[in-house]
Structure formats: C-alpha cells, structure tokens
Amino acid sequence: DVKVTQSSRYLVKRTGEKVFLECVQDMDHENMFWYRQDPGLGLRLIYFSYDVKMKEKGDIPEGYSVSREKKERFSLILESASTNQTSMYLCASMGGYEQYFGPGTRLTVT
Amino acid sequence: GENVEQHPSTLSVQEGDSAVIKCTYSDSASNYFPWYKQELGKRPQLIIDIRSNVGEKKDQRIAVTLNKTAKHFSLHITETQPEDSAVYFCAAKSGGSYIPTFGRGTSLIVHP
Numbered sequence: 001d002v003k004v005t006q007s008s009r010y011l012v013k014r015t016g017e018k019v020f021l022e023c024v025q026d027m028d029h030e031n032m033f034w035y036r037q038d039p040g041l042g043l044r045l046i047y048f049s050y051d052v053k054m055k056e057k058g059d060i061p062e063g064y065s066v067s068r069e070k071k072e073r074f075s076l077i078l079e080s081a082s083t084n085q086t087s088m089y090l091c092a093s094m095g096g097y098e099q100y101f102g103p104g105t106r107l108t109v110t
Numbered sequence: 111g112e113n114v115e116q117h118p119s120t121l122s123v124q125e126g127d128s129a130v131i132k133c134t135y136s137d138s139a140s141n142y143f144p145w146y147k148q149e150l151g152k153r154p155q156l157i158i159d160i161r162s163n164v165g166e167k168k169d170q171r172i173a174v175t176l177n178k179t180a181k182h183f184s185l186h187i188t189e190t191q192p193e194d195s196a197v198y199f200c201a202a203k204s205g206g207s208y209i210p211t212f213g214r215g216t217s218l219i220v221h222p
Contacts, residue, residue: 004153031208033209040119040214041214042116042199042212042213042214042215043154043199043212043215045209048208048209050208058209090153090154094208097142097144097159097203098144098156098159099144099146099154099156099210101146101153101154101155102153103152103153104153
C-alpha cells in the first residue's frame, strides 16, 4: 500500500511567519505535487516536482516555494504567511498514472 | 493548457437513485481520465479511471463513459447509498504531461 504522510493535520500560524509543510512518500515515486483545496475551487496545483531538486510552478505558485532534496520528501514553504493562505494543503505522489494523496494539512493564518 | 469543466457542483439524490456527474476537457491530446472520491475529512482516492482507447468502464455500481469526439466523460453511480456521499473530482491528463488537470468537484449528497 502506498503511503503518503504529511507532517501536520492542523497548523495555526501568525501573519509573517515562515511555514514549512512536509510530505513523505514511501513508494519511490518520482513525481510529487502540492495542491491547495478551497471550497468551490477544487484542487489547485501550487508546485510539482518530477525528480530530486527538480520543480515546476503550477497554477498558483505566488507566495510559495518548494524543496526536494530527497526523492521521498517534498516540502512546501510559505516564506511569509498571509491570511489569504489559510487553506487545506494536500500533497500527492504519482508513480504511473494514479495519484496518491496525503491526509492534508489544515493551515490557519491569523 | 488543458481546461476541465465539471457539472453539477452539487447533486442531491434519494438513496437508490442514480447519479451522473459530467466533465468536459479541452485538450484533444488528453488520454487518461481518472475520478477521485473525497469523503468528508479524508484524502481523495481514485475510484475509477478510463483511457482514451476505451469508451466505457464499469466497476460494480460505478461506471465511466468517454466520448472523445465531444471531449466529455461522465461518472455514473447506480443504486446510490448514503456512503456514496462525498466530493467527486474528475481529471484529465495527456501522455506528454505528468500533471493531471482537475475539475472543481461535485458534492454528492445521498439522502436515506
């Protein structure tokens, strides 16, 4: 069974803080994704990585950066958190066609 | 790039009825069409998928149909049950891309 885990289920941060969200997969998948999920807007791609140290911007990369130093780990970084980044963040990995999602991190920025 | 439209955004049915969710896509190069189900508070999980060389695929009470000419595909759930209540996402992916494009989701509510 593919397992994708995320470092926190719930996170509360203050405006201006630097925030790290981590995602780990155990299936040696090359492709990993970070999505943001908001009601009525579906799953919006923030960043994508197809290999270690390789990344591509998704549809809404502004205010975010990513890091992939090891194949199994993909980190999302909010350099200076803002209230409009309050959302559910979902990580996913993909080896072939199917995406496997993590449980999500509910981030609240106050 | 690819654009996926999904309708309806909300669907309410009585237990035992059928439910149909429709998606259209724009990129004729898309050849893989998955459907994900996300129950409340849980992660999205793949429930069925179809590739462009097939027109229909069934798995027990769920089926997906694909019309490549019209660029649309649909999810059909028969004999709905309360546990089918969830948000359903369609997606489309071309062979030349790693990245699937998702629809905005349909919230299905099955009333007992």
